[in-house]
Amino acid sequence: MEAPDACTLPTAERPFRVAEFDQLFADHLRDSNRVDPQTLDLTLAPESRATVEDLTARELECCSFFTFTLTPAADHLRLRITVPPTQTAVLDGLQ
Structure with missing residues (x-):
């Protein structure tokens, strides 16, 4: 995965x-589904919630073009990641 040019995280x-x-x-991903070029759904183990919340919050601080939507269920978490059309390569890298 490469960080996009619009990312303000120091190199x-x-x-x-x-x-x-x-x-x-590696620790928590159960499944991934590329909904469309701009949207990726990830299914994660429920015990990853604190890590997911922390990591996505920090990512938004430097790469505000992401939209992260975390939806908990009884036996998993769904993390939907959405990017604008100009940032689909970043989503490619995550996938």
Whole structure:
């Protein structure tokens, strides 16, 4: 995954953020579904909620073009990630 040009996260910190997403997905990702070019739905283990909330909040601070919608269910979390048309490559990287 590459951080987009519009991202304000310092370049030196970007590999660490990518590693955080990679670890979240390695530990908790159950399924992913590319709804359309601008939308990705992720199904995550319910115990990942605190990590997801923290990570997405920090990501919004530097990459405000993301929209994260977290929907809890009894046995999983759904994280919908939406980006504008100019940022679909970023979503490609997350997928």
